[in-house]
Amino acid sequence: MSRLPSPAGAGYFARHTVTGLTGELRAGRVSPEDLVEQALAAAARLEPELNAFVTLDEDGARAAARRATEELAAGVDRGPLHGIPVAVKDVVDTAGLRTTMGSRHFADRVPDRDATCVRRLRAAGAVIIGKTATHEFAYGPTGDRAAGGATRNPYRPERMAGGSSSGSAAAVAAGVVPVSVGTDTGGSVRIPAALCGVVGLKPSHGAVPVDGVYPVAPSLDTVGPLARTAADCRLLWNVLAGRTAAERDDAPVVRRVGWIPPDTIHPTSPRVTEAARACLAGGGFEVEEVAVPEAAALARAYHTIQGSEVYAVHADRMATAADLYDEEVAERLRGAARVRGWEYVRACDLRDRAREAVTALLRVHDLLALPTVPIPAPPLDARARRAGDAGVDVRTALLALTSPWSVLGLPAVTLPAGLVDGLPAGLQLVAPAGGEELLLAVAQELHDATTETEPPVPARH
Amino acid sequence: MSRLPSPAGAGYFARHTVTGLTGELRAGRVSPEDLVEQALAAAARLEPELNAFVTLDEDGARAAARRATEELAAGVDRGPLHGIPVAVKDVVDTAGLRTTMGSRHFADRVPDRDATCVRRLRAAGAVIIGKTATHEFAYGPTGDRAAGGATRNPYRPERMAGGSSSGSAAAVAAGVVPVSVGTDTGGSVRIPAALCGVVGLKPSHGAVPVDGVYPVAPSLDTVGPLARTAADCRLLWNVLAGRTAAERDDAPVVRRVGWIPPDTIHPTSPRVTEAARACLAGGGFEVEEVAVPEAAALARAYHTIQGSEVYAVHADRMATAADLYDEEVAERLRGAARVRGWEYVRACDLRDRAREAVTALLRVHDLLALPTVPIPAPPLDARARRAGDAGVDVRTALLALTSPWSVLGLPAVTLPAGLVDGLPAGLQLVAPAGGEELLLAVAQELHDATTETEPPVPARH
Numbered sequence: 062m063s064r065l066p067s068p069a070g071a072g073y074f075a076r077h078t079v080t081g082l083t084g085e086l087r088a089g090r091v092s093p094e095d096l097v098e099q100a101l102a103a104a105a106r107l108e109p110e111l112n113a114f115v116t117l118d119e120d121g122a123r124a125a126a127r128r129a130t131e132e133l134a135a136g137v138d139r140g141p142l143h144g145i146p147v148a149v150k151d152v153v154d155t156a157g158l159r160t161t162m163g164s165r166h167f168a169d170r171v172p173d174r175d176a177t178c179v180r181r182l183r184a185a186g187a188v189i190i191g192k193t194a195t196h197e198f199a200y201g202p203t204g205d206r207a208a209g210g211a212t213r214n215p216y217r218p219e220r221m222a223g224g225s226s227s228g229s230a231a232a233v234a235a236g237v238v239p240v241s242v243g244t245d246t247g248g249s250v251r252i253p254a255a256l257c258g259v260v261g262l263k264p265s266h267g268a269v270p271v272d273g274v275y276p277v278a279p280s281l282d283t284v285g286p287l288a289r290t291a292a293d294c295r296l297l298w299n300v301l302a303g304r305t306a307a308e309r310d311d312a313p314v315v316r317r318v319g320w321i322p323p324d325t326i327h328p329t330s331p332r333v334t335e336a337a338r339a340c341l342a343g344g345g346f347e348v349e350e351v352a353v354p355e356a357a358a359l360a361r362a363y364h365t366i367q368g369s370e371v372y373a374v375h376a377d378r379m380a381t382a383a384d385l386y387d388e389e390v391a392e393r394l395r396g397a398a399r400v401r402g403w404e405y406v407r408a409c410d411l412r413d414r415a416r417e418a419v420t421a422l423l424r425v426h427d428l429l430a431l432p433t434v435p436i437p438a439p440p441l442d443a444r445a446r447r448a449g450d451a452g453v454d455v456r457t458a459l460l461a462l463t464s465p466w467s468v469l470g471l472p473a474v475t476l477p478a479g480l481v482d483g484l485p486a487g488l489q490l491v492a493p494a495g496g497e498e499l500l501l502a503v504a505q506e507l508h509d510a511t512t513e514t515e516p517p518v519p520a521r522h
Numbered sequence: 523m524s525r526l527p528s529p530a531g532a533g534y535f536a537r538h539t540v541t542g543l544t545g546e547l548r549a550g551r552v553s554p555e556d557l558v559e560q561a562l563a564a565a566a567r568l569e570p571e572l573n574a575f576v577t578l579d580e581d582g583a584r585a586a587a588r589r590a591t592e593e594l595a596a597g598v599d600r601g602p603l604h605g606i607p608v609a610v611k612d613v614v615d616t617a618g619l620r621t622t623m624g625s626r627h628f629a630d631r632v633p634d635r636d637a638t639c640v641r642r643l644r645a646a647g648a649v650i651i652g653k654t655a656t657h658e659f660a661y662g663p664t665g666d667r668a669a670g671g672a673t674r675n676p677y678r679p680e681r682m683a684g685g686s687s688s689g690s691a692a693a694v695a696a697g698v699v700p701v702s703v704g705t706d707t708g709g710s711v712r713i714p715a716a717l718c719g720v721v722g723l724k725p726s727h728g729a730v731p732v733d734g735v736y737p738v739a740p741s742l743d744t745v746g747p748l749a750r751t752a753a754d755c756r757l758l759w760n761v762l763a764g765r766t767a768a769e770r771d772d773a774p775v776v777r778r779v780g781w782i783p784p785d786t787i788h789p790t791s792p793r794v795t796e797a798a799r800a801c802l803a804g805g806g807f808e809v810e811e812v813a814v815p816e817a818a819a820l821a822r823a824y825h826t827i828q829g830s831e832v833y834a835v836h837a838d839r840m841a842t843a844a845d846l847y848d849e850e851v852a853e854r855l856r857g858a859a860r861v862r863g864w865e866y867v868r869a870c871d872l873r874d875r876a877r878e879a880v881t882a883l884l885r886v887h888d889l890l891a892l893p894t895v896p897i898p899a900p901p902l903d904a905r906a907r908r909a910g911d912a913g914v915d916v917r918t919a920l921l922a923l924t925s926p927w928s929v930l931g932l933p934a935v936t937l938p939a940g941l942v943d944g945l946p947a948g949l950q951l952v953a954p955a956g957g958e959e960l961l962l963a964v965a966q967e968l969h970d971a972t973t974e975t976e977p978p979v980p981a982r983h
Binding site for chain 1: 826829830831833834837858859860861862863864865866867868871
């Protein structure tokens with residue numbers, strides 16, 4: 062285990078964290094204007110390959126960076142994100158900046174209000190450099206179906222970045238920005254974060270306001286941060302959640318972690334399992350195998366709940382303008398329309414029952430752990446793969462290990478767990494509702510643990 | 523306006539209220555054993571015509587009456603229901619006493635535990651004389667589809683009693699018992715209470731525990747009391763809700779009542795509207811016409827929500843034993859199975875929006891008022907009728923004015939509003955959540971108001 066090597070050709074922020082820049086910015090050794098130029102330069106260089114952005118807002122970003130620079134010079138300090146370039150998923154409204162949902166329906170839509178989470182970002186002094194690519198309407202885990210085309214994985218451009226927050230993950234992994242904002246309904250932050258080798262947090266349902274965020278399935282939708290390190294992820298989380306320094310919890314103590322063998326939920330590549338298990342071992346926790354017998358059923362219930370809710374959002378548009386959707390997206394929406402009401406009711410019943418069972422488990426174990434995604438990033442457009450000995454449906458596989466916790470509304474973080482065949486694997490940690498601080502602290506601990514074992518100059522880089 | 527004349531041949535409890543018997547019982551002028559014999563005698567005499575009971579528990583009732591008599595003699599007083607005969611709908615579990623749901627599936631089922639509401643009844647000293655007829659599985663407002671056949675209206679035996687608590691309403695109207703227990707999902711207490719000319723309360727959702735009560739649609743199901751007078755209804759309500767005397771509210775003050783013209787929701791017989799309006803006029807309130815633009819949509823949403831939830835309850839049984847259902851009930855369940863998940867989600871969204879709108883209205887008006895049912899009791903088996911100039915579907919009509927408040931989880935009471943062509947009409951009052959005391963107090967006020975205007979010996983009786 063070690064920190065991941067950065068993708069080839071990665072930008073400035075593959076070598077600079079927000080945490081690391083804090084002192085530099087305040088000492089005047091680097092300015093917000095310098096940082097935004099680094100971000101824009103990396104974007105210009107890497108975009109042709111990655112396709113991580115729907116819109117780059119060079120003018121707006123430069124203006125914001127200038128204000129941030131002037132403020133710092135005048136002694137106005139908005140906190141750790143002051144002057145830091147951030148990318149925001151293109152389903153989150155940004156006043157005056159095009160927000161398309163990755164769709165042809167909203168190709169020219171310019172919102173006149175910021176989403177609450179964007180307002181918080183701006184108030185914290187963050188510099189929004191652009192809007193990141195999303196699977197169309199954030200409805201899909203592959204990140205390769207969108208009006209603007211597929212986003213590519215920075216580790217191997219013929220592979221998918223994962224979705225739906227494909228661009229937010231790719232932009233961070235490629236060092237274009239140090240942190241980005243995604244949304245997660247069944248895994249849409251965690252899946253691309255895992256496949257691109259970055260840290261991604263799906264908060265407890267309801268922890269970050271979703272106003273001004275285009276809905277996928279309201280009972281599941283969350284807004285979450287992505288970053289290269291857990292420490293940076295935590296800085297953005299605090300801003301998104303509207304937390305002040307005073308509200309931050311004391312460093313929580315984690316002793317017992319329940320490891321869920323992922324094959325009990327969905328066939329998983331043994332090497333992915335091994336990588337995640339090894340990453341967890343770095344923490345020195347008391348790790349015990351646990352069973353969550355409801356998890357596989359929850360992964361199925363996810364599709365029932367999400368399908369019903371997503372079609373309720375899209376029914377009118379499907380009736381009037383189905384041809385503007387990506388063909389695969391429209392076909393999946395037609396499938397979602399066929400879910401029956403009684404099936405939805407039963408899935409919600411399961412959700413209630415399983416919430417009790419998992420809550421009980423989380424009284425015994427401080428956290429649950431499992432791989433984030435059962436397979437490394439598949440090739441673009443691939444819809445069938447192998448996981449170990451089993452043939453799997455790619456979309457089902459990508460969502461299988463993340464969606465159960467979404468159904469339960471629980472917070473979960475993914476952190477990089479090394480490379481498998483040159484592609485990132487992710488370790489997922491799941492906490493009780495409200496346990497975001499706990500997750501990020503443990504992710505940071507695991508990161509530090511692996512870092513300490515590295516030689517000063519990483520041999521493999 | 524006046525109190526309703528009792529149906530021809532009605533039993534002892536058409537002339538004796540619980541309130542009126544309180545002193546008699548304690549003075550020893552009548553005993554619980556006397557009362558149970560009156561109830562059983564009336565049942566024996568009237569049952570061949572009414573079919574209000576699935577099971578009469580003569581032995582159990584006599585034993586309970588004996589204990590109640592002994593207790594009173596020994597100075598043990600369990601409160602106002604001590605020694606009072608009560609009938610319980612046959613979807614509510616009674617330990618040791620057959621509970622069939624009005625269905626062939628459960629023809630021989632004898633529960634080993636009481637439902638919580640039954641345990642409360644017994645603890646209050648009530649004497650359960652039997653289990654009342656219900657539309658099969660409490661799934662239908664007509665009361666004429668059940669394994670045991672149709673229940674008949676005490677005012678005209680060729681008419682339906684309404685449902686689904688058909689037997690509970692008929693048994694009270696016919697004076698077999700003074701009070702009874704029903705369940706109300708979309709109107710199942712209020713509809714038969716109105717069609718049979720008695721008082722019926724549908725409590726706020728969640729106010730009375732539903733454990734041991736066979737579900738129709740859990741997000742809508744309630745347990746509620748029926749009685750000939752609001753005062754008696756209140757005594758049973760207090761027991762069902764587990765309220766002690768100390769918890770009872772002070773007499774609430776109602777000044778402003780919003781009258782909802784029922785035709786804004788569903789075509790309504792002008793004479794029913796007139797009867798309900800006249801009954802309300804007796805209260806001396808400030809009555810103002812109000813619009814609830816969401817109400818008609820809520821009545822439609824009711825069918826979507828209830829259909830999805832009821833099929834979730836019956837899906838397995840429909841797959842394995844569809845032939846044991848009444849044919850019409852099975853056909854309606856098949857329709858319920860076809861409701862889509864996204865339609866359910868949209869209906870729940872409407873519920874949330876409308877709850878806000880109606881809650882706002884109930885800050886301006888203390889109560890809302892409208893007829894309970896748009897038409898008087900239709901003939902048994904009738905499925906199409908006229909309401910004024912409009913042709914209407916009977917089941918839709920019966921539920922149209924009650925179901926909107928069920929969807930919102932609000933409490934509502936129906937009280938007799940005179941006769942239309944010899945059949946009872948009902949006035950419905952709707953309160954904010956938790957407003958049961960308010961409803962029953964106003965129902966009592968309206969009852970007293972009409973009583974005061976009567977000559978000492980009612981000319982029309």
